[in-house]
Amino acid sequence: MTYHLEFSALLPYWQDLAWGLWFTIVLTAVSTVVGIAVGTLGASARSFGPPWLSGLVRVYVELIRNTPFIVQLFFIFFGLPALGLKLSETTAAFIAMVVNLGAYSTEIIRAGIDAIPKGHIEAGVSLAMTRLEVLRYIVLRQAFAKIYPALSSQIVIVMLGSAVVSQISAPDLTYAANFIQSRNFRAFEVYFVVALIYLMLSILLRYLLRLIGDRFVKVG
Amino acid sequence: MSLVSIRDVRKSYGTVEVLKGVSLEVEKGDVVAIIGRSGSGKSTLLRCINGLETYQSGAILADGIEVGGLHANLRELRRHVGMVFQQFNLFPHLTAAENVMLAPTVVNKTPKKEARAIAAEVLAKVGLSEKMDAYPSQLSGGQQQRVAIARSLAMRPKVLLCDEITSALDPELVNEVLRVVEQLAKEGMTLILVTHEMRFARDVGTHLVFMHHGKVHESGKPKEVFAAPQTPELQQFVSGIG
Ligand SMILES: Nc1ncnc2c1ncn2[C@@H]1O[C@H](COP(=O)(O)OP(=O)(O)OP(=O)(O)O)[C@@H](O)[C@H]1O
Ligand SMILES: [Mg+2]
Numbered sequence A: 001m002t003y004h005l006e007f008s009a010l011l012p013y014w015q016d017l018a019w020g021l022w023f024t025i026v027l028t029a030v031s032t033v034v035g036i037a038v039g040t041l042g043a044s045a046r047s048f049g050p051p052w053l054s055g056l057v058r059v060y061v062e063l064i065r066n067t068p069f070i071v072q073l074f075f076i077f078f079g080l081p082a083l084g085l086k087l088s089e090t091t092a093a094f095i096a097m098v099v100n101l102g103a104y105s106t107e108i109i110r111a112g113i114d115a116i117p118k119g120h121i122e123a124g125v126s127l128a129m130t131r132l133e134v135l136r137y138i139v140l141r142q143a144f145a146k147i148y149p150a151l152s153s154q155i156v157i158v159m160l161g162s163a164v165v166s167q168i169s170a171p172d173l174t175y176a177a178n179f180i181q182s183r184n185f186r187a188f189e190v191y192f193v194v195a196l197i198y199l200m201l202s203i204l205l206r207y208l209l210r211l212i213g214d215r216f217v218k219v220g
Numbered sequence B: 001m002s003l004v005s006i007r008d009v010r011k012s013y014g015t016v017e018v019l020k021g022v023s024l025e026v027e028k029g030d031v032v033a034i035i036g037r038s039g040s041g042k043s044t045l046l047r048c049i050n051g052l053e054t055y056q057s058g059a060i061l062a063d064g065i066e067v068g069g070l071h072a073n074l075r076e077l078r079r080h081v082g083m084v085f086q087q088f089n090l091f092p093h094l095t096a097a098e099n100v101m102l103a104p105t106v107v108n109k110t111p112k113k114e115a116r117a118i119a120a121e122v123l124a125k126v127g128l129s130e131k132m133d134a135y136p137s138q139l140s141g142g143q144q145q146r147v148a149i150a151r152s153l154a155m156r157p158k159v160l161l162c163d164e165i166t167s168a169l170d171p172e173l174v175n176e177v178l179r180v181v182e183q184l185a186k187e188g189m190t191l192i193l194v195t196h197e198m199r200f201a202r203d204v205g206t207h208l209v210f211m212h213h214g215k216v217h218e219s220g221k222p223k224e225v226f227a228a229p230q231t232p233e234l235q236q237f238v239s240g241i242g
Helices: A007-048 A051-065 A069-083 A089-114 A118-126 A131-168 A173-184 A187-216 B042-049 B074-080 B096-107 B112-125 B141-153 B171-186 B198-204 B222-227 B232-241
Strands: B004-013 B016-026 B031-036 B057-062 B081-084 B159-163 B190-194 B207-212 B215-220
Touching (some): A007 A051, A007 A089, A007 A131, A007 A187, A051 A089, A069 A089, A069 A131, A089 A131, A118 B081, A118 B141, A131 A187, B004 B042, B016 B042, B016 B057, B016 B207, B016 B215, B031 B042, B031 B198, B042 B057, B042 B159, B042 B190, B081 B141, B096 B112, B141 B159, B141 B171, B171 B190, B198 B222, B207 B222, B215 B232
Parallel strands (some): B031 B190, B031 B207, B081 B159, B159 B190
Antiparallel strands (some): B004 B016, B004 B057
């Protein structure tokens, strides 16, 4: 049998695609910002916090880095209700994404912090700066400049990985694709188009991250 | 009262005692040169003075603040006790001026404009007016170290600690840094310097301290001490340097 390509079969569903795309963009944007905030706190605690906190962060990071994202997502969405914590698909998706990127970015930022010579910290402390001020003005600035490329890659990975949230029916781009395909049975066309959209999203995101990097992350 | 008063300070790393009861009085305007073999505890002593290291017994008072006290106000202390390191330790993501302005703006809450004026003043003092907007990577070692000195001066310290600040420099860059330090000494800045520049210690120092095995082994007026070292250890050290 021959399969006739029929991309116009997608047309009636363009709004579903658009909403799915929008959801994916918002999901990625929010979890990037919050996830990196979590990672910054995590890395700071890991490098400068008291041993108990540093240990706690380490457990969190290892737990997340050594389990599949989809299992983390299912645990949050299907598992937590057993403890009486029932979350909507959307909330669960956001939380899972933040928790995941938080762990990876903790590790990435920590590597950046570790690469700062101890002498810089001592110089800051000797200038009467508090540890927090040293962290903010000297350590993190430099750390971010060092790890910005790695962090950028991770953000793109997280954006692509967000497709997994369709598995709990969070209404992202992949969820929209699944939905459309189940209606018009045009699997090839639907996933071909959606793959293209992800590809463009990736390219755009990398470009955006490079702009932000050039503008704000001074390497000196 | 002395500006810096060190009384019978003992410090150990684990079971190894590196300061074995050091006492030293530094008056305002003194230029104290500390010399001694590698491992004799010079850096450790300096680092104890501004609280970078803790010590186990004895007392250090700097500008009236007890450094080792349980609730020592180290932030207040360090506003008055500057430190310059062997490795410059400039912040590479900031320009020379920004390096200098950081502590005044963050610690003293000096407005940006005023801080910039301070930066201009102290960078002029170290002869780097034209390098205000250069990044550390664009400066020679000697220039970097002069920026580091300016950075400390911006906090208007009452005493400046210098730990072998010319040791990481190529020989031809040593003098430009020493000249800056000499100028500071002339202007009455209180200085405690660990140095291997014996001639500088003799010519610029008002006091010489020879440390040996974690103790002040010999001390006095630089010219007298160098002319007639009393202990065999110092005799050997001085002749070894050549
Ligand atoms: N963080 C540390 N942990 C353990 N031992 C240390 C530490 N820092 C210094 N020491 C030891 O303390 C002793 C004194 O060191 P210090 O750095 O004060 O010597 P120094 O006189 O400055 O020597 P140099 O001329 O090489 O700089 C040395 O034996 C050194 O190995
Ligand atoms: Mg030393």
